[in-house]
Amino acid sequence: MLRVFIRAAAMRVELSLGFLLLMCIFKETTQCLIISEVNCDNPKLDTHEFVELYNDGMNPTSLDGYTLVFYNGNGDIAYRVIDLSGQLTDYRGFFLVGSAELTPHPAISLPPNSVQNGPDAIALYGPNWDPVSVGGHVSGVGLLDAVVYTSRRSAEGADGLASVLTPGSVPFLEDESALEGDESIQRCWQSGNLWTFYTGPPTPMWVNHCPPPTPVKVWINEVDINGPDRQGLVELNLGMANWTFSLVLYDITTDLISSSVEVSADQGGIFTIPVQTENLAVPQSAAFALYGGPSTDFPKGDPLSHKQPIDAFVYGDSVHMPSENLTETLIPGRKPFILTESFPTAGVHVSRCGVTEWTRDPGLFVTRPRSPDKPNDCVWFQSCPLNMTFSTKAGPSYPSIHSGIDFLLNEVNTNTPGGAEDEEFIELWHPSGSRMSLDFIWLVMINGQNTEVYYELELNGYFTDDDGYFLIGSAKVGPDIRIPSNIIQNGPDAVVLYRSKPPPSQESQNIPRSGLLDAVVYRTRGSDKRVSEITQALTPRQIPLLEDISALPGDETLSRCGTERLNLSAFRVTSPTPRKQNNCPTKPTIPPPPEGLLINEFNILNRTDDQRLFVELKGPPLTPLNGLVLVFLGQDFKEFSVPLTGSTGTDGLYLIGNVSNADQGLPVLGQLEFAAMLLCFEPSGSGVYGKNSRSLDWLVLSDDPKLHRLLQHNTTRVESSIFDSFSRCASDGPVLWVSSQETPGLQNLCPSPAFSSSMDVCLQRKSKPGNCDQEELTYLLENVCNCGISSLHVKGVNVSCEAGMLDAQGPVLAVSGQQREQITETLNNNKLSCSPAQERQVHGAGSPVALQVGLVLAALLLFALGAALFVYLYKKRRPADYLSMQLSEQVETPLEL
Numbered sequence: 001m002l003r004v005f006i007r008a009a010a011m012r013v014e015l016s017l018g019f020l021l022l023m024c025i026f027k028e029t030t031q032c033l034i035i036s037e038v039n040c041d042n043p044k045l046d047t048h049e050f051v052e053l054y055n056d057g058m059n060p061t062s063l064d065g066y067t068l069v070f071y072n073g074n075g076d077i078a079y080r081v082i083d084l085s086g087q088l089t090d091y092r093g094f095f096l097v098g099s100a101e102l103t104p105h106p107a108i109s110l111p112p113n114s115v116q117n118g119p120d121a122i123a124l125y126g127p128n129w130d131p132v133s134v135g136g137h138v139s140g141v142g143l144l145d146a147v148v149y150t151s152r153r154s155a156e157g158a159d160g161l162a163s164v165l166t167p168g169s170v171p172f173l174e175d176e177s178a179l180e181g182d183e184s185i186q187r188c189w190q191s192g193n194l195w196t197f198y199t200g201p202p203t204p205m206w207v208n209h210c211p212p213p214t215p216v217k218v219w220i221n222e223v224d225i226n227g228p229d230r231q232g233l234v235e236l237n238l239g240m241a242n243w244t245f246s247l248v249l250y251d252i253t254t255d256l257i258s259s260s261v262e263v264s265a266d267q268g269g270i271f272t273i274p275v276q277t278e279n280l281a282v283p284q285s286a287a288f289a290l291y292g293g294p295s296t297d298f299p300k301g302d303p304l305s306h307k308q309p310i311d312a313f314v315y316g317d318s319v320h321m322p323s324e325n326l327t328e329t330l331i332p333g334r335k336p337f338i339l340t341e342s343f344p345t346a347g348v349h350v351s352r353c354g355v356t357e358w359t360r361d362p363g364l365f366v367t368r369p370r371s372p373d374k375p376n377d378c379v380w381f382q383s384c385p386l387n388m389t390f391s392t393k394a395g396p397s398y399p400s401i402h403s404g405i406d407f408l409l410n411e412v413n414t415n416t417p418g419g420a421e422d423e424e425f426i427e428l429w430h431p432s433g434s435r436m437s438l439d440f441i442w443l444v445m446i447n448g449q450n451t452e453v454y455y456e457l458e459l460n461g462y463f464t465d466d467d468g469y470f471l472i473g474s475a476k477v478g479p480d481i482r483i484p485s486n487i488i489q490n491g492p493d494a495v496v497l498y499r500s501k502p503p504p505s506q507e508s509q510n511i512p513r514s515g516l517l518d519a520v521v522y523r524t525r526g527s528d529k530r531v532s533e534i535t536q537a538l539t540p541r542q543i544p545l546l547e548d549i550s551a552l553p554g555d556e557t558l559s560r561c562g563t564e565r566l567n568l569s570a571f572r573v574t575s576p577t578p579r580k581q582n583n584c585p586t587k588p589t590i591p592p593p594p595e596g597l598l599i600n601e602f603n604i605l606n607r608t609d610d611q612r613l614f615v616e617l618k619g620p621p622l623t624p625l626n627g628l629v630l631v632f633l634g635q636d637f638k639e640f641s642v643p644l645t646g647s648t649g650t651d652g653l654y655l656i657g658n659v660s661n662a663d664q665g666l667p668v669l670g671q672l673e674f675a676a677m678l679l680c681f682e683p684s685g686s687g688v689y690g691k692n693s694r695s696l697d698w699l700v701l702s703d704d705p706k707l708h709r710l711l712q713h714n715t716t717r718v719e720s721s722i723f724d725s726f727s728r729c730a731s732d733g734p735v736l737w738v739s740s741q742e743t744p745g746l747q748n749l750c751p752s753p754a755f756s757s758s759m760d761v762c763l764q765r766k767s768k769p770g771n772c773d774q775e776e777l778t779y780l781l782e783n784v785c786n787c788g789i790s791s792l793h794v795k796g797v798n799v800s801c802e803a804g805m806l807d808a809q810g811p812v813l814a815v816s817g818q819q820r821e822q823i824t825e826t827l828n829n830n831k832l833s834c835s836p837a838q839e840r841q842v843h844g845a846g847s848p849v850a851l852q853v854g855l856v857l858a859a860l861l862l863f864a865l866g867a868a869l870f871v872y873l874y875k876k877r878r879p880a881d882y883l884s885m886q887l888s889e890q891v892e893t894p895l896e897l
Contacts, residue, residue: 032056035124035145039184039202041176046113050098050204055089063087065127073119073157076138094205104205118174119150119157121165140164149174168435168463172197190356192363194461213357219311224370226347232277238268246295249275250287252322255304262295285316289330308456311359333481337362353378358460405431409497409518413557414488421486425473430464438462442504448492448534451510469579477578492523494534511537518565522547542568543665593681594623598697603725603742604674613666614657614744623648631678631689641689661745675702739788751792751813755820761827762834763806772801777808785826787819805834
């Protein structure tokens with residue numbers, strides 16, 4: 001590797017007028033007549049107005065059959081029509097129509113103040129046009145060229161003209177305050193066959209005064225490669241100091257690095273870098289790429305780097321062309337520079353002469369003699385604006401270009417079946433549904449793990465199709481711009497759209513914000529552990545989209561089904577539809593309401609961090625959620641409806657919220673004072689809670705009777721609020737919600753015998769009225785413990801009261817070992833426990849049951865003793881009659897005769 005360090009002090013040069021006279025040599029044999037310059041507004045009296053035409057043939061050329069039409073933006077009708085038949089261009093190719101007082105004198109003179117100031121247009125028609133008379137409506141039939149312009153006072157008045165004459169392009173703003181004195185609208189060459197207009201000092205019958213580009217960092221300015229000796233020089237234009245970058249030469253036969261040169265500069269200027277081209281297998285084709293960083297990052301023999309270059313120049317001849325992989329990586333959407341047949345003997349000397357500021361475009365270069373350390377030797381180049389597409393319709397037919405609508409990300413396919421990933425694409429769309437210019441639009445891909453830009457693509461010079469679509473992707477999808485296969489990362493990442501003049505990546509912060517139009521932040525399952533920073537910067541308080549590869553049998557994409565920009569809830573997972581209307585469900589088939597689906601956990605009450613809001617549902621595994629709506633109601637009856645999509649997981653859980661593992665995002669609830677939450681089935685499929693909605697489950701936390709009458713539901717029993725999260729736990733009675741640590745996507749933390757401890761204590765009763773039951777015990781423990789104890793924790797404890805004291809015996813449950821320790825510590829709290837005397841009093845009195853049994857036994861014993869005593873006394877008071885006893889005995893003894 002050749003390592004070069006250059007310090008430039010005297011190498012800074014000023015751009016001269018020669019660099020400003022730019023256009024490209026149009027090599028077609030067909031002549032090209034264009035509108036070159038328009039001056040429609042002069043200081044004070046309009047006595048120096050003109051329209052300048054230019055023909056690339058240079059020699060005097062007949063204008064027979066050509067017509068110049070002036071249109072008024074108020075009504076889009078012609079106010080002047082000039083037939084050019086019988087006229088000729090001059091020997092340099094110029095033709096002038098203008099005020100009689102203009103110097104040089106025009107070929108066709110006009111009265112003062114003949115060219116209106118705007119919003120208006122001037123159009124050039126060829127021999128095959130459908131004639132438009134004065135007062136006729138604007139037409140695109142036979143149109144060759146046009147300039148549509150407007151003023152600051154009427155920015156929207158020319159949109160109808162632009163929709164027909166320059167569809168997709170914004171009318172040029174005629175700024176009368178741009179220069180001191182007079183100014184005109186001048187056509188300047190950008191790249192290839194792309195043209196634009198600039199404001200400059202009037203140059204009637206002379207080359208236009210086009211401004212030079214201004215480099216922000218560094219770009220390739222000239223390339224000089226000699227044929228026989230294969231020596232090479234690359235001239236760089238540096239616009240910033242204290243920077244290190246590397247110029248890398250690629251061999252197109254292998255797409256490997258042939259050599260690299262490192263450059264360090266402490267000030268801006270022009271630098272000439274020698275490059276080693278003698279080792280190229282095919283000198284007729286190669287590629288130069290300019291990267292930030294040291295040359296050690298680009299060792300000889302390494303494969304093509306997928307790091308984004310700052311600038312690149314790729315060339316080849318008709319036989320030796322660079323690979324598609326190389327061009328798609330280094331100059332996506334642009335074409336290589338084509339060498340002439342003289343290269344083997346004369347080499348190639350090309351200079352950047354296009355006035356545009358974009359880079360990585362060999363179309364900016366033309367063959368010119370070397371001009372080392374000087375402004376490029378550019379001449380009056382010429383080319384037809386062959387990319388222009390004109391409408392054949394008459395009158396306004398499209399929405400206003402200035403209406404405030406702008407490009408959207410419409411469909412993103414980041415993961416395709418198979419290992420090749422050769423059907424990935426990103427589809428842009430303009431809501432006008434019409435052809436629109438993509439000038440100053442940038443597509444940026446950002447890595448969600450390190451928040452670095454890993455791909456950046458400028459779309460200057462491109463247009464959408466007539467339906468507003470523009471496709472960027474792998475070769476298989478037939479895109480407008482091809483990018484290498486497998487370049488779009490699977491997530492967690494972001495695809496972002498910007499409107500910006502400089503590259504968005506030049507912002508100091510990793511995630512650019514200036515000019516942000518739209519963004520799609522997406523993820524795969526389990527890939528969103530470190531995506532919070534990119535989410536917060538681009539789509540705050542929204543959960544990244546999940547491109548679920550199991551959602552459909554074949555391929556799937558993230559498709560826009562709503563027009564709100566920077567709103568991830570506008571996207572759905574659908575089948576791919578590149579360049580077509582997205583496959584969004586219009587009237588989804590709504591199945592019967594699912595059974596067994598319940599609200600299982602929520603963290604929505606004490607909202608101190610909007611990033612942790614969530615609601616968890618639980619039901620049978622893989623239960624479809626079509627037609628279900630989660631409704632949030634505030635104390636003021638303000639309502640938020642969240643339509644649910646997808647299905648529960650294999651574990652039966654479904655998570656909605658702003659947490660990393662959520663299945664669906666939760667919108668920002670703002671200052672909503674939560675009063676109730678409903679899980680509803682909406683049979684219409686509207687996704688909005690209505691009078692026909694059926695409640696499947698609910699939480700009503702407000703005591704407002706109006707809310708109860710509205711919902712026809714009673715207040716839900718929610719116990720303790722030490723934690724922000726509440727989990728549904730089973731009970732023998734009504735459903736109870738227990739305060740616990742949040743467990744989104746996991747099993748709820750409910751009181752369990754696995755964490756039980758035995759209780760046999762005497763507690764002092766508080767002033768709070770109670771019924772001497774488990775609820776009062778819960779209150780006593782939680783008042784001291786403050787650890788989330790509910791009635792479910794003490795449901796197996798026997799409770800009795802005596803003399804202002806409470807006796808409790810039995811197992812106390814806990815949700816964890818930590819909570820069990822807190823409960824144990826609470827039970828040992830002297831402030832809560834009874835004194836020894838009180839405890840003896842309670843325990844000495846015995847339990848009510850024992851007392852009752854004892855009383856019964858004592859009563860029975862006393863009854864038995866009383867009966868025995870009665871018999872004894874009775875017998876004692878009545879002694880035996882012996883005389884009667886003797887007579888009886890005598891009667892019974894037989895007599896002897």
